[in-house]
Structures are given as structure tokens and as C-alpha cells.
Amino acid sequence: MALIVHKYGGTSMGSVERITAVAKRVAKWVRAGHQLVVVPSAMSGETNRLLGLAREINASDTHSPEYRRELDAIAATGEQVSVGLLALALQAQGVPAISFAGWQVAIHTDSAYTKARVDAIDDSRIRAELAAGKVVIITGFQGVDPEGNVTTLGRGGSDTSAVAVAAAIKADECLIYTDVDGVYTTDPRIVPQARRMNTISFEEMLEMASLGSKVLQIRSVEFAGKYRVPLRVLSSFTPWDIDLATEARSGTLISFEEDENMEKAVVSGIAFNRDEAKITVTRVPDTPGVAYQILGAVADANIDVDIIIQNIAQDGRTDFSFTVPRADYQRAIDLLKGDVLKTTGASTVVGDNKICKVSIVGIGMRSHVGVASQMFRCLSEEGINIQMISTSEIRTSVVIDEKYLELAVRALHRSFGLDTQPQDESTGA
Amino acid sequence: MALIVHKYGGTSMGSVERITAVAKRVAKWVRAGHQLVVVPSAMSGETNRLLGLAREINASDTHSPEYRRELDAIAATGEQVSVGLLALALQAQGVPAISFAGWQVAIHTDSAYTKARVDAIDDSRIRAELAAGKVVIITGFQGVDPEGNVTTLGRGGSDTSAVAVAAAIKADECLIYTDVDGVYTTDPRIVPQARRMNTISFEEMLEMASLGSKVLQIRSVEFAGKYRVPLRVLSSFTPWDIDLATEARSGTLISFEEDENMEKAVVSGIAFNRDEAKITVTRVPDTPGVAYQILGAVADANIDVDIIIQNIAQDGRTDFSFTVPRADYQRAIDLLKGDVLKTTGASTVVGDNKICKVSIVGIGMRSHVGVASQMFRCLSEEGINIQMISTSEIRTSVVIDEKYLELAVRALHRSFGLDTQPQDESTGA
Numbered sequence: 001m002a003l004i005v006h007k008y009g010g011t012s013m014g015s016v017e018r019i020t021a022v023a024k025r026v027a028k029w030v031r032a033g034h035q036l037v038v039v040p041s042a043m044s045g046e047t048n049r050l051l052g053l054a055r056e057i058n059a060s061d062t063h064s065p066e067y068r069r070e071l072d073a074i075a076a077t078g079e080q081v082s083v084g085l086l087a088l089a090l091q092a093q094g095v096p097a098i099s100f101a102g103w104q105v106a107i108h109t110d111s112a113y114t115k116a117r118v119d120a121i122d123d124s125r126i127r128a129e130l131a132a133g134k135v136v137i138i139t140g141f142q143g144v145d146p147e148g149n150v151t152t153l154g155r156g157g158s159d160t161s162a163v164a165v166a167a168a169i170k171a172d173e174c175l176i177y178t179d180v181d182g183v184y185t186t187d188p189r190i191v192p193q194a195r196r197m198n199t200i201s202f203e204e205m206l207e208m209a210s211l212g213s214k215v216l217q218i219r220s221v222e223f224a225g226k227y228r229v230p231l232r233v234l235s236s237f238t239p240w241d242i243d244l245a246t247e248a249r250s251g252t253l254i255s256f257e258e259d260e261n262m263e264k265a266v267v268s269g270i271a272f273n274r275d276e277a278k279i280t281v282t283r284v285p286d287t288p289g290v291a292y293q294i295l296g297a298v299a300d301a302n303i304d305v306d307i308i309i310q311n312i313a314q315d316g317r318t319d320f321s322f323t324v325p326r327a328d329y330q331r332a333i334d335l336l337k338g339d340v341l342k343t344t345g346a347s348t349v350v351g352d353n354k355i356c357k358v359s360i361v362g363i364g365m366r367s368h369v370g371v372a373s374q375m376f377r378c379l380s381e382e383g384i385n386i387q388m389i390s391t392s393e394i395r396t397s398v399v400i401d402e403k404y405l406e407l408a409v410r411a412l413h414r415s416f417g418l419d420t421q422p423q424d425e426s427t428g429a
Numbered sequence: 430m431a432l433i434v435h436k437y438g439g440t441s442m443g444s445v446e447r448i449t450a451v452a453k454r455v456a457k458w459v460r461a462g463h464q465l466v467v468v469p470s471a472m473s474g475e476t477n478r479l480l481g482l483a484r485e486i487n488a489s490d491t492h493s494p495e496y497r498r499e500l501d502a503i504a505a506t507g508e509q510v511s512v513g514l515l516a517l518a519l520q521a522q523g524v525p526a527i528s529f530a531g532w533q534v535a536i537h538t539d540s541a542y543t544k545a546r547v548d549a550i551d552d553s554r555i556r557a558e559l560a561a562g563k564v565v566i567i568t569g570f571q572g573v574d575p576e577g578n579v580t581t582l583g584r585g586g587s588d589t590s591a592v593a594v595a596a597a598i599k600a601d602e603c604l605i606y607t608d609v610d611g612v613y614t615t616d617p618r619i620v621p622q623a624r625r626m627n628t629i630s631f632e633e634m635l636e637m638a639s640l641g642s643k644v645l646q647i648r649s650v651e652f653a654g655k656y657r658v659p660l661r662v663l664s665s666f667t668p669w670d671i672d673l674a675t676e677a678r679s680g681t682l683i684s685f686e687e688d689e690n691m692e693k694a695v696v697s698g699i700a701f702n703r704d705e706a707k708i709t710v711t712r713v714p715d716t717p718g719v720a721y722q723i724l725g726a727v728a729d730a731n732i733d734v735d736i737i738i739q740n741i742a743q744d745g746r747t748d749f750s751f752t753v754p755r756a757d758y759q760r761a762i763d764l765l766k767g768d769v770l771k772t773t774g775a776s777t778v779v780g781d782n783k784i785c786k787v788s789i790v791g792i793g794m795r796s797h798v799g800v801a802s803q804m805f806r807c808l809s810e811e812g813i814n815i816q817m818i819s820t821s822e823i824r825t826s827v828v829i830d831e832k833y834l835e836l837a838v839r840a841l842h843r844s845f846g847l848d849t850q851p852q853d854e855s856t857g858a
Binding site: 016019020050053054056057058060061064066067069070071073074076077080081083084085087088089091092096097098099101103104148149150 | 445448449479482483485486487489490493495496498499500502503505506509510512513514516517518520521525526527528530532533577578579
């Protein structure tokens with residue numbers, strides 16, 4: 001008997017029929033002798049419907065805490081409905097079940113409305129109901145702050161809720177049921193040869209998530225890393241009555257054990273992001289504080305900065321480059337051309353919003369030299385010019401012209417043997 | 430400056446436009462210097478949509494506490510959305526506002542899911558937010574039980590929520606905004622001459638509500654009586670920008686002061702109910718316990734009994750009559766013809782489901798003799814046969830053939846001077 005957390009996304013909860021299928025799947029796990037906690041999202045479309053109503057009523061001053069407090073109270077109802085419906089669906093299967101809203105558990109968060117962070121989870125009520133033989137169903141996406149206000153964790157927050165609950169009750173595994181069947185070596189829409197990984201290390205998953213793979217909310221991966229919660233991403237679209245042992249080994253396990261198999265692949269996956277633009281401030285005086293003068297202004301305008309590059313200075317001046325979300329490109333350019341040029345004494349601001357970022361990710365890069373240079377050679381052989389380079393311990397990213405995106409991803413996928421190399425076939429859980 | 434509670438029904442909250450109109454009306458009261466607590470219902474149709482989803486998911490065992498607990502958690506979300514939207518709508522009007530769900534106030538109830546009763550309301554958070562200059566918006570219809578489970582108060586429960594909140598904070602008046610403009614001497618669809626009352630006593634309102642007038646949930650009237658909350662029923666369909674003093678005097682005030690004006694009308698209103706059927710068990714042995722043997726069986730089958738008549742016995746036997754909801758008529762007949770006839774030794778069970786109940790209500794009946802006989806004479810002059818009679822201190826009800834309903838109501842309305850007699854024109858608040 002294991003203690004298991006299941007998380008189901010909005011599509012999996014999208015209709016009465018889908019909810020019933022989820023109930024049957026959960027019932028299968030219960031009948032196999034496991035204790036189950038289930039964290040469902042709101043029915044698909046519901047959160048957007050609710051936020052749409054709020055915007056229709058009041059579209060001004062949407063950043064005030066007063067506004068966002070009400071927005072969270074409204075948005076949180078979507079999950080409250082879906083946990084209640086899932087409890088009823090389980091009862092219809094003859095499985096005792098009880099639902100809880102975030103404040104009932106309680107899932108304690110800070111007061112940062114619309115993007116709150118989980119501080120602590122009280123596991124006493126969960127444990128009591130599990131001990132009473134019930135499936136415990138807990139709202140995703142929401143919590144309660146120290147003053148008893150309802151908070152939400154931001155888009156994709158249900159992943160984080162599930163992982164946080166799994167950590168709190170020390171679950172044996174947290175299964176994230178979603179509309180894809182696992183984590184792939186790269187996006188199959190770009191590279192048809194992309195293959196599902198059976199296992200990916202926690203660090204690699206963190207890089208993949210931060211680089212734009214939408215499979216898991218990055219904060220849920222961070223949470224899983226901090227509390228060492230074994231995570232599995234798998235499909236909720238397999239028939240609910242498939243063999244449980246098969247289901248338990250399906251998808252992709254995000255593992256904390258660096259076993260031998262995982263060492264085999266130097267590069268595990270290719271991530272990319274077309275949603276960026278690059279900006280360069282040229283001939284910036286090489287004096288202390290100048291980086292802050294540039295990036296402080298950008299941060300004050302609530303613009304996220306990703307890659308930052310500053311090379312060594314020549315004749316007392318340097319070029320300072322960084323990337324921003326493409327939607328914020330023009331705003332950032334205008335900002336810099338105004339005060340920042342004057343304050344810093346830099347020459348010009350130039351930029352390009354037709355770029356993309358391509359990254360290779362692999363825990364094996366730690367112990368294998370020459371991985372980055374293989375990446376650069378591969379791109380060079382395809383005639384692709386590299387505009388910026390940024391590296392971490394297990395990742396190398398390059399910025400290139402966006403028209404080369406598909407070409408680069410396919411070439412790298414092939415070059416690092418991902419098209420054919422058998423992935424780790426070990427099976428967890 | 431007064432402390433005022435506004436309650437708005439589902440139709441008043443039925444769309445973004447209607448919610449904005451409610452916000453503008455509330456803002457008008459705030460700008461006139463009043464402190465406001467607002468209790469809105471769910472947007473019209475929302476509660477039915479949610480209950481429909483629940484029934485689609487699970488239509489079996491709907492009476493179990495486990496089922497009803499989930500049903501309440503689901504249904505309560507309708508009000509949580511409407512309080513949040515109303516808070517945003519008020520913020521859009523530049524009026525600081527904050528919403529609370531039942532558990533946040535907290536509105537403490539017992540654990541009778543789907544029909545919980547309010548035990549106590551904590552007024553500390555309400556008072557703190559009012560003192561901070563905010564409009565406090567509280568979900569109707571819902572509360573929280575001692576174990577922290579969400580409960581609902583049953584259909585129309587938002588009236589009771591509003592009155593209970595008004596009692597807890599000792600509000601100066603509780604205004605129930607609805608889709609009619611007050612309480613009428615009788616249903617204007619039957620008697621075009623029916624007139625809106627400016628004032629009605631609490632006891633009369635209780636009788637009118639229990640006799641089928643749908644203006645207020647009867648429990649809200651009981652609550653208002655117990656805590657002496659001045660209630661006013663008025664229309665939410667007047668333009669929001671009508672003069673506040675005019676609005677404050679509109680509708681019908683349910684008053685606890687028996688002033689001179691109220692004594693004027695001996696009969697205040699004519700109520701009726703077509704939804705009943707009468708049943709007679711004939712020649713019942715006149716022995717102790719026989720009433721219980723008959724009505725106990727009916728109550729066990731969850732059938733409500735209204736009027737009960739037992740006349741004195743002759744030759745040791747009596748006829749025992751009562752009325753039941755028309756929908757339960759056949760079930761009650763079948764039940765009685767079975768075991769009950771045998772157990773009691775009565776002769777037969779006869780009944781009629783083509784009857785109606787017509788009642789005159791008036792606090793003046795206490796001090797005026799001959800009111801009932803005037804009623805009987807009036808009906809007799811119209812050739813209407815009276816089948817059953819039941820009285821209370823301020824009410825006389827008769828059961829007659831339903832085909833005479835309109836005739837009887839119109840004749841009584843005229844006979845007691847309600848067509849023309851000017852009603853009390855005193856104005857409260």
C-alpha cells in the first residue's frame with residue numbers, strides 16, 4: 001500500500017463524462033489498496049470565464065491589492081466546484097470521498113494575491129480522513145493567507161498545490177495527469193522523431209520548465225526539488241481501466257536518483273523559446289553601477305530579463321546585452337532610449353525582436369567536456385550564426401535568428417543522438 | 430448616519446449590467462453618509478446550473494450527509510462569485526469594498542446540510558471593515574458549521590442571511606431589494622385593485638409568508654421577529670439614481686410598532702394557496718392516540734400537513750380531516766388506505782385535490798369581533814360553500830372548491846374595504 005497524490009488538469013476535468021472517468025481511475029487505485037489524495041484543477045474554461053466576468057465588471061486599477069483579493073476569491077470558486085463534483089463522482093463509484101477547499105485543509109500561503117506562495121500545509125485533517133478510509137480531494141491553485149483571505153497561486157498553480165500536498169503528507173509519489181503523455185526530448189511538433197523520456201532528473205526538468213516546456217509549472221518543480229517529492233507526468237487520456245501496473249510505469253518520472261542509466265545521455269533534451277527579443281546598449285562606460293542603472297530601470301517597469309551578457313571592456317566602454325519577453329520589447333526600447341542613455345552616457349540602444357533561444361539540457365554535461373563546442377559546431381555546419389551565448393552547469397543556450405529555429409532544433413536533436421539513442425528504460429514506482 | 434443592510438436577489442444580480450446598477454445604488458447610499466453591508470444572492474440561474482452538474486455526476490443516494498456536504502460546498506460558490514464581482518463593481522465606482530464568504534465572517538450554522546440554521550454571527554470583522562470606511566459584502570445563503578464544513582440555508586436562504594447579519598450588527602434597517610415593489614393586500618394578478626401596503630406588522634407578514642406569499646422566506650421573517658430587525662421589501666428595478674429619501678420610504682416596511690395607523694385596517698391582506706389537497710379519514714374511533722396513528726404515518730413519509738380538523742365525536746367515532754401539498758396527495762391516500770385504516774379501525778379515506786385555501790390576515794382581528802363571521806357571510810352571498818375552517822389569532826382560513834378561488838379573493842378584498850380604503854401612509858426609516 002502506497003500513499004499517492006494524483007493531480008488532474010482542467011482538460012481532464014472538462015465535463016461530467018471526464019470527471020466520471022477521473023473518478024473511475026482513482027477508484028481503481030483505491031481498490032488496488034492505495035491511499036489517495038487528489039488535487040484537481042477547475043473545469044477547463046471556468047477560470048477564464050470567471051476572470052472575464054471580473055474584467056467586464058471592473059477593468060481599471062486591476063493591480064491594486066483590493067482588486068486582486070476579490071479576483072482570487074472569485075477565481076478560487078472554479079476549483080471548489082470541481083472538488084465537490086469529483087467527490088460526488090467517487091461516491092457514485094461506491095468510494096468514500098470528501099472534498100476540501102484550500103482554507104479548510106488549510107493550505108497556508110503568503111498574501112501575494114494572484115501569485116501567492118505556499119508557506120505550510122496542515123496535514124492533520126488530510127491524515128484523519130485518509131485513516132477513515134476516504135479519498136481526500138483538495139482544491140488546486142488556492143490557499144488562505146494569515147488573515148483568512150483566499151489566495152491563488154497563479155496560472156498552473158494546481159501543479160504546485162499537488163506537489164506541496166505530496167510533500168506535506170510525505171507521499172510515495174505525486175502523479176501529474178495531463179493532456180500529454182510525458183516529457184519529450186523536444187517538442188514533437190518541431191521534431192517528429194522526438195521521444196518521450198522515461199526518466200528525467202530533477203535539475204534537467206527545472207531547466208526544461210524554465211526554458212519554456214509547458215508540461216509543468218516551474219514552481220512545482222522547484223517545490224518537488226526542495227522537498228524531494230518523486231513526480232511523474234502521465235496522460236489522463238489513456239482509458240481509465242488500463243492495467244494499474246502499466247499506468248504506474250507510464251509517462252515520465254522526474255527522479256532525484258542519478259542512476260547509471262541517466263548518465264548515459266549527455267544531452268537529454270532540446271528546449272526553445274520564440275517569445276524573446278534582444279536588446280543591446282552600446283558603448284556603455286565601464287564603471288561600477290552601470291548594469292544596475294540599465295536593468296534597474298527595466299525591472300522597475302515590470303519587465304522580466306532573461307539572458308544577460310556583458311563582455312570585457314575595451315577602451316573603457318562595453319556593450320551590454322539582454323533578452324526580454326517579445327511583448328515588452330518596444331516598451332523596453334523606449335525606456336532605454338529615454339533617461340537611461342542620458343544617465344549612463346552610453347551611445348545607442350539597438351535591438352532585434354526576430355530572435356529565438358535554443359538550449360541543450362543534460363545532467364551529463366557536468367562530466368563531459370566539449371558538449372557546448374559540439375553544439376556550436378553543429379549550428380555552424382547548418383550555417384546558423386550565434387548571436388548570444390549563455391550557460392549553466394547543465395544547460396547551454398544560444399540566441400539565433402528566429403527563422404533558423406526549426407533547423408537548429410532538428411540538427412541538435414540529431415547531433416546529440418536523441419533521434420535514435422534509446423532513452424533510459426528504467427521504470428520507477 | 431445609519432447602519433443599513435441591503436439584500437439583493439438573484440435577478441438583481443443577474444448580469445454584469447445589473448451588478449453595476451446595484452453598485453451604483455449602494456454607492457448612492459454610501460455617499461449619503463450611511464454605513465452599508467450588502468448581502469447578494471448568486472447570479473440568477475447559477476445555483477440551478479451548479480446543482481444540475483451535481484445531479485448529472487451523481488443522482489443516487491442524494492440524501493446522505495456525505496452527498497449533501499459536497500452539494501453545499503458546490504452551491505455556495507455561486508454567492509462567492511457574486512460578492513467578489515459586486516466588490517469589484519463598487520471599487521469601479523470609487524467606493525472601497527471588501528467581500529467575505531460565510532466562513533470568513535464567520536456565519537456559524539448547525540450541520541444540517543442544504544437547510545442549515547444560523548446559530549451565531551461574529552460581527553468583529555464586519556465592524557472593523559465598516560470602521561475602515563468600507564462597504565462590507567457578505568455571501569447570502571451560506572455559513573460554516575462547527576467542524577469548518579460549508580453549509581447552505583436552503584432556497585431563499587439569502588433573505589435569512591441578510592436579516593441575521595442585520596441582527597448581529599444591530600442595523601437600523603434591513604432593506605430586501607427584490608423584483609416586486611412591496612407586499613400587496615393580495616396578488617394583483619387575481620385582484621387588479623390590490624394595493625401595496627406601506628406598512629405591515631411582523632405578525633401579519635409571518636402569516637402572509639406562511640400562507641404562500643413568496644415575497645420573503647418565512648425563516649427570515651421569524652428571524653426578524655426574534656431579533657426585532659426592521660425589514661423593508663422594495664424593488665431593485667427602480668432606477669438606481671432615484672432620490673434616496675424617496676427610495677428609503679418606498680416598498681413595504683415590516684414593523685414592530687403597532688401604531689395607530691396599523692390599527693385602522695381590521696384585515697390587512699388576503700392570502701391564498703392553490704397547492705393543497707384535503708383528506709378525510711371517516712368514522713375514526715374516538716380513542717387516545719388515534720390522531721398520532723394517522724398523522725405519524727403521514728409525517729414518516731415526509732409529507733407536510735397544514736390544516737388539521739377534528740370535530741367532536743358522535744357515537745364514539747369522529748371524522749379526521751387535514752390538508753397536504755397537492756403533489757403528495759395520491760401518496761398520502763395510498764398510505765392511509767393501507768395500514769392506517771386497519772390499525773385505527775376507521776371506515777374509509779376520502780379526499781379532494783381540487784380545493785384551495787383562502788385566508789384573511791389582520792392584526793386588527795384581535796380586537797374586532799365578527800371578522801370571521803363577515804368572511805363567512807361574504808362567501809355565502811357569493812354561493813361559495815366552505816369545506817373546512819381554521820383560525821389563528823390574526824388569521825382565518827377556509828378551504829373551498831378551487832374553482833371559486835378568484836371569486837372568493839375578489840369578494841373578500843372588496844368586503845373588507847381593501848379595494849378602496851387608504852392604507853396606512855406612515856413612512857418608516
